[in-house]
Amino acid sequence: PGSLNTAAAPKHIVIGFSTPGTDHGWLAAIQRFAREEAQKLPNTTLIITDGQNNPSKQIGDVESLIARKVDVIVMLPADGKALTPVAAKVKAAGIPLINLDRRIDSQDYYAYIGGDNYGIGYAAGEYIAQRLHGKGNVVEITGPAGISVTNDRSRGFADAIKRFPGIKVVASQPGDFLPDKGMKVMENILQAQRHIDAVYTHDDDMAMGVIQAIKSAHREKEMFVTGVGPLKRVMQMIQNGEPPFAATFDYSPIMSASAVKLAYLAATHKGMSDLAELEIPREILLRASCITKDNVAQFMKIGF
Amino acid sequence: MTQLLQVEHLSKAFPGVQALDDVSLVVQAGEIHALMGENGAGKSTLVKILVGAERKDQGRILWRGQEVAFNHPAQARAAGIAVIYQELALIPWLSAAENVFMGDLPAGRKAGRPWAEVDWKRMYAQAQEIFDRLGLQVDPHTEVWRLGVAQRQLLEIARALHRNADLLIMDEPTASLTERESAQLFRILRDLKSRGTSIIYISHHLEEVFALADRMTVLRDGRKVAETAVADCTPDQLIAWMVGRSIQHRQPQRRRAGPAKAPDGAEVLRVEGLTREPAFRGISFSLHRGEILGIGGLVGAGRTELVRALFGADRADSGRIFVDGREVRIASPREAIALGMGLLTEDRKGQGLILGHSIEDNVALPVLSRLSRRGRIVNARRSEMVDQYIRSLNIRTPSREQAVGNLSGGNQQKVVLAKWLATGARILIFDEPTRGIDVGAKEEIYQLIEDLARRGVAVLMVSSELPELLALSDRILVMREGRLAGVLGAAEASEEKVMRLAMGQ
Amino acid sequence: MTDSHKSPLGTGAGLGRTVLERYSIALVFLGFVVVASLISPYFLTLSNVQNILVQVADVGIIAIGQTFVILTGGIDLSVGSMVAMISVLAVSSQGYGVLAEVAVALLLGLAAGTVNGLMVTKGRVAPFVATLAMMAVAKGVALWYTNGEPIYGNNNAFQWIGNGSVLGIATPIVLLVLCYVLAQYALVRTPMGRYVLATGGNKEAARLSGVNVTFYETLVYVLSGLTTAIGALIVSSRMNTGSPIAGNGYELDAIAAVVIGGSSLFGGRGNFIGTLFGVLILGIIGNILNLMNVSPYIQYLARGIIIAAAVLLQRRDRQTA
Amino acid sequence: MTDSHKSPLGTGAGLGRTVLERYSIALVFLGFVVVASLISPYFLTLSNVQNILVQVADVGIIAIGQTFVILTGGIDLSVGSMVAMISVLAVSSQGYGVLAEVAVALLLGLAAGTVNGLMVTKGRVAPFVATLAMMAVAKGVALWYTNGEPIYGNNNAFQWIGNGSVLGIATPIVLLVLCYVLAQYALVRTPMGRYVLATGGNKEAARLSGVNVTFYETLVYVLSGLTTAIGALIVSSRMNTGSPIAGNGYELDAIAAVVIGGSSLFGGRGNFIGTLFGVLILGIIGNILNLMNVSPYIQYLARGIIIAAAVLLQRRDRQTA
Ligand SMILES: Nc1ncnc2c1ncn2[C@@H]1O[C@H](COP(=O)(O)OP(=O)(O)OP(=O)(O)O)[C@@H](O)[C@H]1O
Ligand SMILES: Nc1ncnc2c1ncn2[C@@H]1O[C@H](COP(=O)(O)OP(=O)(O)OP(=O)(O)O)[C@@H](O)[C@H]1O
Numbered sequence A: 001p002g003s004l005n006t007a008a009a010p011k012h013i014v015i016g017f018s019t020p021g022t023d024h025g026w027l028a029a030i031q032r033f034a035r036e037e038a039q040k041l042p043n044t045t046l047i048i049t050d051g052q053n054n055p056s057k058q059i060g061d062v063e064s065l066i067a068r069k070v071d072v073i074v075m076l077p078a079d080g081k082a083l084t085p086v087a088a089k090v091k092a093a094g095i096p097l098i099n100l101d102r103r104i105d106s107q108d109y110y111a112y113i114g115g116d117n118y119g120i121g122y123a124a125g126e127y128i129a130q131r132l133h134g135k136g137n138v139v140e141i142t143g144p145a146g147i148s149v150t151n152d153r154s155r156g157f158a159d160a161i162k163r164f165p166g167i168k169v170v171a172s173q174p175g176d177f178l179p180d181k182g183m184k185v186m187e188n189i190l191q192a193q194r195h196i197d198a199v200y201t202h203d204d205d206m207a208m209g210v211i212q213a214i215k216s217a218h219r220e221k222e223m224f225v226t227g228v229g230p231l232k233r234v235m236q237m238i239q240n241g242e243p244p245f246a247a248t249f250d251y252s253p254i255m256s257a258s259a260v261k262l263a264y265l266a267a268t269h270k271g272m273s274d275l276a277e278l279e280i281p282r283e284i285l286l287r288a289s290c291i292t293k294d295n296v297a298q299f300m301k302i303g304f
Numbered sequence B: 001m002t003q004l005l006q007v008e009h010l011s012k013a014f015p016g017v018q019a020l021d022d023v024s025l026v027v028q029a030g031e032i033h034a035l036m037g038e039n040g041a042g043k044s045t046l047v048k049i050l051v052g053a054e055r056k057d058q059g060r061i062l063w064r065g066q067e068v069a070f071n072h073p074a075q076a077r078a079a080g081i082a083v084i085y086q087e088l089a090l091i092p093w094l095s096a097a098e099n100v101f102m103g104d105l106p107a108g109r110k111a112g113r114p115w116a117e118v119d120w121k122r123m124y125a126q127a128q129e130i131f132d133r134l135g136l137q138v139d140p141h142t143e144v145w146r147l148g149v150a151q152r153q154l155l156e157i158a159r160a161l162h163r164n165a166d167l168l169i170m171d172e173p174t175a176s177l178t179e180r181e182s183a184q185l186f187r188i189l190r191d192l193k194s195r196g197t198s199i200i201y202i203s204h205h206l207e208e209v210f211a212l213a214d215r216m217t218v219l220r221d222g223r224k225v226a227e228t229a230v231a232d233c234t235p236d237q238l239i240a241w242m243v244g245r246s247i248q249h250r251q252p253q254r255r256r257a258g259p260a261k262a263p264d265g266a267e268v269l270r271v272e273g274l275t276r277e278p279a280f281r282g283i284s285f286s287l288h289r290g291e292i293l294g295i296g297g298l299v300g301a302g303r304t305e306l307v308r309a310l311f312g313a314d315r316a317d318s319g320r321i322f323v324d325g326r327e328v329r330i331a332s333p334r335e336a337i338a339l340g341m342g343l344l345t346e347d348r349k350g351q352g353l354i355l356g357h358s359i360e361d362n363v364a365l366p367v368l369s370r371l372s373r374r375g376r377i378v379n380a381r382r383s384e385m386v387d388q389y390i391r392s393l394n395i396r397t398p399s400r401e402q403a404v405g406n407l408s409g410g411n412q413q414k415v416v417l418a419k420w421l422a423t424g425a426r427i428l429i430f431d432e433p434t435r436g437i438d439v440g441a442k443e444e445i446y447q448l449i450e451d452l453a454r455r456g457v458a459v460l461m462v463s464s465e466l467p468e469l470l471a472l473s474d475r476i477l478v479m480r481e482g483r484l485a486g487v488l489g490a491a492e493a494s495e496e497k498v499m500r501l502a503m504g505q
Numbered sequence C, D: 001m002t003d004s005h006k007s008p009l010g011t012g013a014g015l016g017r018t019v020l021e022r023y024s025i026a027l028v029f030l031g032f033v034v035v036a037s038l039i040s041p042y043f044l045t046l047s048n049v050q051n052i053l054v055q056v057a058d059v060g061i062i063a064i065g066q067t068f069v070i071l072t073g074g075i076d077l078s079v080g081s082m083v084a085m086i087s088v089l090a091v092s093s094q095g096y097g098v099l100a101e102v103a104v105a106l107l108l109g110l111a112a113g114t115v116n117g118l119m120v121t122k123g124r125v126a127p128f129v130a131t132l133a134m135m136a137v138a139k140g141v142a143l144w145y146t147n148g149e150p151i152y153g154n155n156n157a158f159q160w161i162g163n164g165s166v167l168g169i170a171t172p173i174v175l176l177v178l179c180y181v182l183a184q185y186a187l188v189r190t191p192m193g194r195y196v197l198a199t200g201g202n203k204e205a206a207r208l209s210g211v212n213v214t215f216y217e218t219l220v221y222v223l224s225g226l227t228t229a230i231g232a233l234i235v236s237s238r239m240n241t242g243s244p245i246a247g248n249g250y251e252l253d254a255i256a257a258v259v260i261g262g263s264s265l266f267g268g269r270g271n272f273i274g275t276l277f278g279v280l281i282l283g284i285i286g287n288i289l290n291l292m293n294v295s296p297y298i299q300y301l302a303r304g305i306i307i308a309a310a311v312l313l314q315r316r317d318r319q320t321a
């Protein structure tokens, strides 16, 4: 049996989906997966808004969705704390809120589904440390300063490698999730660092620029790179064993498809058919799986 | 003679103003044709339409018998018409020579290709040649922003001359020149005429027109009121046509006959050894209540720089200034104004006016705080004051809200005047106060300056027009190359004596 | 100024005249409202109108200071980052009460604005560069102070600024209207406003007329800091968070609103009624595109085309900035 | 011009004179180099110098077009988004070979630049607004065409543009130098350059002198589109990717470089040697902060302070933009 009974969906459902931005690879995929999912759902309209990486613009977006009287709202906050007050407004308007990915700071959500940014950083730290046998020079290329994703991925990573005194972070610089910036930052770091064993990047898209810098310097044999994605293209490289990409961590934007599905269920007051509960679970925390050559094949279909 | 240019039934309206109304005129080959009229009569507008800088509403223009409609000044130039605009049209950051050749910089090798280089050598050499001919002592490499108003005016003339045009249009070319430069210009113009060039000449100096022109067309309120040979006309007749009633034209009469040494009023301003290198050095003089002190000299003698420094617009290197006997430091125009001074600058466009703003805003600017009550501008008081000056100075405008940039040159000058009259300053410095002002209005302005003096205002007046300097001043300071060359009392002063001092003979 | 022969704008003394001069942008605005309400039934609902006004309040108020700066021929790129800096520092002082938060915000805004102003006037640094530097510094302070983490508010009184209401009208709307009335009054009715315009219109002429151009040119940056502080208080209160990424892109929105509103980037021309319409037009574009469920990618396209159209539709001689 | 009593800049006809006039920014640049090489031993290595030059090549070339635009008193905000649009559309035509990619890039740049120019001259839209609209449209096209996802290159010939070399010198550096030599030549040696300066110096005067100001004002936006296309080709080739988020923020970098280089945003004054130094100074700041592994929070602070210092250290009377 399918996970979802669509036979008797009498009402037209409008799902509002507030994204913090749509211009970056991962966020672009978030909206694509959401849209594809919504098309599969009967009698459903999906409204996607774009917060242009500005929390207050996103507050306005959510307010617009409330004014539009949508049936359910999926919100991926630019910043969990900043979007907390508007979550209360959503609740006050009687609209169920599906909090996607970055957590709001209150209980005003109907359900939460998201990846584990801290877990991603932690898993990457462990992977790198183990692969280097607890010793080596590591470079970190982070996301933009000041957003929780970057903070969590950095903190998880730092906590994981704390246990390995031989692992030295020789440089930690922001690549802002941008491939061209990632490339330029890495080029500069390569100038100053004569020997690098591993590079931990916060994002596959940006990592594409980072590996370009490494390749141009002909140092791809010297180090390996990990990312967060999984970008299809990255998984192909891992599969083919193309250096320097060694592993990436699952933070698949396909979670937006799940969020849309949850939103639909919430709006139609249904539960998940694979579970016994009448309603959907309140929290779903996705696993930060490590994708390497060994298991890459099975992840291919959630790549973007 | 053949008809070079025919203008037929030309009309042009701006919002609120009929600038030209059914004007026709003919310019013969090889004649100097004067275009006369009061401030705002439509002279400059006519010129701009002729060369395609402004669009006409109605009428035809025939050039060598063929109807033409230039869309762009470049087309007029290609057809053989060169212009000196009244509002100096120069580009401050480019060199003097480049300004002369602007619009058709001479290309050297590979001429005609987009990457062809400018022929710098030829350009500078040719510019130097024209400057020499005009007596313009400026290095062609100098950037224009460094030049004074008179030098810029000569540069404009140089620009028109080098084109070797068949028709040369000059809109008030001598407004900022002293007699020496003007005389030089007239020689050149006569020479050009003898070689068959036609000239349309606009000026408010009637003597020039009678000395130079063959025929003239007179405009009033945008309509043609007369077209005649100069020989058939007298100055009084011309003025009657221009202003629409008959008034006596006279050379400014000597009005004052004060002695050279001790004017009666108390000393309000004394300057000792004021110096600002390289423009002027060691200037000392005093100015008294109710006195009109003229400053004469040739172009570039340092008069403008002197009064600017006095007013705090530029910093002086050394020297002392006393107001009412107390020594003062004047570090900015604001402080000068607080001391009761006012300066009407010679460069009205660059320094005197905010062209995009209304007459009202411009006139009220220095006195806004006085027009305010409890921090709020009293609009009624402001409008009333401005309207009063529009009336008393006869500023031609549809309303006080008109942007000054849309006024005719002479009317702009009147707005600057109004602005400084409104301040009620005790020490008024006028730098070329009647530049571009028509005969009728000039008379009024002389009257005004005298009234000011009579009411006890001390007036310092820089002027390049000798007759006006002689007529108005109680004493005349003459400057030469940045130094005080001499002081003449009204009784002893004559054109010849001033010129002698100015030229150092 | 090369555009000296264009008609003047918004230097008008009377309000009636100003409205008339703004006729074309008001018309464009009305056109937008009509089209938007035809397209979406939700647009002209009371709640949506309130919603739009609350949403534009922060950028709207910041655009006031920006207008002052632009009237003098300057530009203030630092407002966006300043919102972030003020946001985190104000909220982090919440332990001392809401008044402390407000005071910190205003003082910071005034201080940063003063630095901008002095760099421009005393340091003779081009406004673009001076405020670009401040943009980086303010962002750096915000990030460094918080270590990149937002500070969550716990002060209910503070929330009133962004979420409360006065006589049934949301506080941000009240603040927005108040600030615009004050600013337009200052511009057309006080000497200060005229001096600012004169400074922008022809600095040398203004100086020679006795206007203290250094003072007024500094002042406008101080005012920009002040309005930015108010804007930052509104955002922070609405988010109940001091966020180091708040205000992202506000400088562009604010400048765009000012220019769409008819002010010249060369200075000397403009007014606040135009800016307000500019702010509202930008707010409506964002709102209606969301209401209509236009794909975000198409939204970019649409926004660009609509902005160009809004300006093209205005009376032509206006556009010379 | 209100600042007619300020000294002129960089419009000098002779090269020697220009270098002298640029003395102060060259000195500031040298100061940077000295300090940077004292701070980091890696800074003055041959490979790092090459590295910096390659890195600044894209923004550097884009800053050429931007300089032309700014010389006329305009501004081009669309260059960053145009890089993204050109990047994806060029790489997506890789099936037709590297020449097709180059042709698509150049044609797109020229087309977008022409639209910008015509909006400004014929449409009389303020440059800020016109190019802001284009910024949104180009970004929309890039995202919409790719659905927000990058297009990976598979054409080795294409990679040569960004990663190849000519006589041992990296291609981007060769392109950078070539473009600057051409631009500076055009500016100081050809009528076109002088007419562009004249248009920016006093548009009305230039028009009355017979300069086709409409043509030259349009042309500079076309040139900006062209240099943006070259810049986009370099980035795309270096990443071997058509990325819809490439070029993010380039407009600010390019404008900052131009203004730091001493050009006036009011037009009429400036040159390419200044811009080049501006580009290099910005490049060095980024490089040295990375080399030293400065915390990203402090980086913002440092960048702001360094930019302000770089400009303050220049001879004062320069700064009037
Ligand atoms: N662009 C414009 N907009 C509105 N009115 C204008 C414009 N240009 C000129 N005018 C008006 O047209 C009339 C004729 O102006 P014009 O400049 O031709 O006078 P003029 O005869 O040259 O005067 P002057 O001797 O003072 O130079 C004036 O009333 C002037 O205010
Ligand atoms: N920036 C400058 N650089 C070089 N020379 C200058 C500069 N400014 C003025 N001068 C020169 O200083 C002298 C004084 O000029 P100023 O304009 O004060 O003379 P003036 O007597 O008022 O004459 P006019 O105003 O009729 O030209 C002139 O020789 C002028 O060329």
Ligand SMILES: [Mg+2]
Residues within 6 Å of the ligand: B043, B044, B045, B086, B171, B408, B409, B410
């Ligand atoms: Mg005239």
Ligand SMILES: [Mg+2]
Residues within 6 Å of the ligand: B148, B303, B304, B305, B346, B431, B462
């Ligand atoms: Mg003088």
